[in-house]
Amino acid sequence: MITERVIDELNKKLSGKIKNLFRKNDRRLYVDIDKKDIVESARILYQEFKARFSIATGLDTFKGIEILYHFSLDRQGGIFISLRVLIEDKNNPEIESLSGLFKASEWIEREIYEMLGVNFKGHPELKRLLLADDWPEGKYPLRKDFVSEKGLPENE
Amino acid sequence: MSKKIIPIGPYHPIQEEPEFFKLYVEGETVVDIDIEVGYNHRGIEKLSESKMFEQSIFLVERICGICSTSHPFACVNALEDLAGIELTDRTKYIRSIIGELERIHSHYLWLGLAGHFLGYNTVWMWSWKYREPILDILEEITGNRNHYSMMKVGGVRRDIKQEQIPLIDKMLDEVQKANDLFRGAVMDDPVIHARTKGVGVLKNEEAIDYGALGPIARASGYAIDVRKDDPYAAYDMVDWNICVLPEGDIFAKLVVRILEVYESIKIIRQCLSKLKNSSSVFDLNIKDIPPGEGIGRHEAPRGEVFHYFRSDGSNRPVRHKVRAPSFMNVPTNKAAVIGCSVSDATITLAAVDPCYCCTERVLAYDKKSHTQLYSASDLIKLSQEKTARLRKEL
Numbered sequence: 327m328i329t330e331r332v333i334d335e336l337n338k339k340l341s342g343k344i345k346n347l348f349r350k351n352d353r354r355l356y357v358d359i360d361k362k363d364i365v366e367s368a369r370i371l372y373q374e375f376k377a378r379f380s381i382a383t384g385l386d387t388f389k390g391i392e393i394l395y396h397f398s399l400d401r402q403g404g405i406f407i408s409l410r411v412l413i414e415d416k417n418n419p420e421i422e423s424l425s426g427l428f429k430a431s432e433w434i435e436r437e438i439y440e441m442l443g444v445n446f447k448g449h450p451e452l453k454r455l456l457l458a459d460d461w462p463e464g465k466y467p468l469r470k471d472f473v474s475e476k477g478l479p480e481n482e
Numbered sequence: 483m484s485k486k487i488i489p490i491g492p493y494h495p496i497q498e499e500p501e502f503f504k505l506y507v508e509g510e511t512v513v514d515i516d517i518e519v520g521y522n523h524r525g526i527e528k529l530s531e532s533k534m535f536e537q538s539i540f541l542v543e544r545i546c547g548i549c550s551t552s553h554p555f556a557c558v559n560a561l562e563d564l565a566g567i568e569l570t571d572r573t574k575y576i577r578s579i580i581g582e583l584e585r586i587h588s589h590y591l592w593l594g595l596a597g598h599f600l601g602y603n604t605v606w607m608w609s610w611k612y613r614e615p616i617l618d619i620l621e622e623i624t625g626n627r628n629h630y631s632m633m634k635v636g637g638v639r640r641d642i643k644q645e646q647i648p649l650i651d652k653m654l655d656e657v658q659k660a661n662d663l664f665r666g667a668v669m670d671d672p673v674i675h676a677r678t679k680g681v682g683v684l685k686n687e688e689a690i691d692y693g694a695l696g697p698i699a700r701a702s703g704y705a706i707d708v709r710k711d712d713p714y715a716a717y718d719m720v721d722w723n724i725c726v727l728p729e730g731d732i733f734a735k736l737v738v739r740i741l742e743v744y745e746s747i748k749i750i751r752q753c754l755s756k757l758k759n760s761s762s763v764f765d766l767n768i769k770d771i772p773p774g775e776g777i778g779r780h781e782a783p784r785g786e787v788f789h790y791f792r793s794d795g796s797n798r799p800v801r802h803k804v805r806a807p808s809f810m811n812v813p814t815n816k817a818a819v820i821g822c823s824v825s826d827a828t829i830t831l832a833a834v835d836p837c838y839c840c841t842e843r844v845l846a847y848d849k850k851s852h853t854q855l856y857s858a859s860d861l862i863k864l865s866q867e868k869t870a871r872l873r874k875e876l
Contacts, residue, residue, distance in 0.1 A: 350563075350774075350775065350776075351563070351566070353712060354563065354776075354777055356775070378690070378693060378706065379693050380693070380786070380788055380805070381788050381803070381805040381809075381810075383790050383801065383803040385792065385800070385801045394790070396777070396788070396790075398711070398712075400706045400711040400712075401705070401706075401711060403711075404708070404711040404712025404713070406712065406777055406779075408777070428690075428691050428692075428693065429691050429692050429693075429813065430691065430692055430693030430810060432813070433809060433810075433813060434805075434809075454520070455519065455520060456519065456520035456523040457520065457523070458520070467525065467528055468527065468528060
């Protein structure tokens with residue numbers, strides 16, 4: 327089976343980095359890693375597995391800010407690998423940027439930066455992507471404690 | 483020579499996706515580009531967290547007006563991935579038919595705009611004319627010309643009835659003939675070759691670097707297609723091919739889209755013939771979504787649409803992430819447009835098909851004196867004049 331082969335290869339090439347590997351089904355793998363290993367793990371997936379960086383998802387959870395980096399093994403059975411990273415410090419979340427590996431991550435890192443307040447270290451142009459210029463600093467709309475009535479810019 | 487800035491956008495009444503391109507030009511050549519988005523940010527991801535799962539599907543349908551089934555399609559794929567639902571064959575065929583009808587009309591919409599920007603208004607009129615019967619068939623099947631509301635978790639909302647199949651067949655014959663016409667118009671016209679070959683090239687390695695998707699990637703020799711790679715609905719039950727071209731220029735992007743229409747027709751025909759013999763169940767009546775995570779993908783006309791759901795077992799998602807293909811494709815303009823002349827920039831930016839028609843808002847002005855150099859329609863005229871000039875020369 328191609329999924330077993332990919333899991334074996336992941337265990338080999340990412341050895342020591344995988345905290346947990348969850349096989350949701352044959353085409354969806356979730357790999358928990360430490361946040362310090364993200365750049366190296368993404369590099370291995372991108373360069374050695376020839377995976378395509380599809381997108382990243384940022385979530386606000388009770389334990390901290392969680393980021394899922396979704397990689398697609400397009401011509402290898404369509405297996406979708408999601409690297410899961412947890413940033414525990416919610417007050418000052420920081421993680422290395424992947425923009426040194428591929429340009430595909432530049433926009434989504436800007437989006438997570440403005441929506442969840444994560445600082446991507448090493449990003450060439452970390453500024454707002456979607457939010458308006460007059461959106462107040464320090465208000466992150468996708469945080470669970472965000473209250474939409476407060477602090478929004480007034481309608482003109 | 484001093485550097486000038488040409489701002490394009492952000493608003494245009496025809497299309498639904500305002501973007502702002504700032505072209506830096508030296509003389510006639512584009513030397514740099516800034517892209518700004520966010521003028522149409524509606525907070526759908528945040529809003530979806532306050533909706534029930536079945537409402538989310540309607541909500542994401544409103545993201546795009548042209549490829550309006552792409553988002554619900556990926557959305558139900560994600561929820562079915564989360565809940566581990568196995569669909570009936572009939573559902574799969576109907577979903578694929580809707581998805582492919584949409585691909586044809588979306589490609590024709592783009593072809594019309596591309597023709598207009600190049601000064602081929604006949605192509606524009608024709609392709610929009612032949613787009614009409616497709617919308618009529620969608621109305622016949624779903625009740626709506628757009629925003630079909632066909633997708634629901636575990637099924638589709640309406641069946642395709644036996645007596646509707648001949649109507650669809652007849653329409654497909656017409657579309658096939660029209661597509662032969664378009665293929666001839668593009669392949670045999672020396673002026674289109676002169677305007678589009680070698681223009682706005684996105685190299686293969688750039689496509690990989692930017693994570694380009696859909697026809698943009700396939701025209702750069704990057705053979706990705708979710709329908710083949712991660713098959714869903716009926717795409718692994720019918721016979722079809724991925725269209726890939728290595729050149730990466732506007733011509734390749736034109737040809738890839740025209741060839742894809744043939745593949746779409748092929749898929750629809752096979753689905754229709756299999757529909758006749760499949761069981762009659764088209765909806766499983768799924769009500770509850772269990773806790774967990776799900777990822778759904780769909781190959782929209784413009785590339786891979788991505789949806790991610792996390793559920794805690796309640797009736798609302800904890801997180802709903804949406805990624806449209808243009809999110810990855812629009813930054814590729816940075817690679818494709820630099821080095822083009824201003825008259826080629828219009829078609830190069832449009833070739834990405836980012837639901838883009840900000841072109842009529844194009845203004846060029848001197849940064850210091852703020853005097854206007856080119857008005858909105860001047861830029862389209864510039865592009866059309868270049869075609870006319872080439873036509874005379876050939």
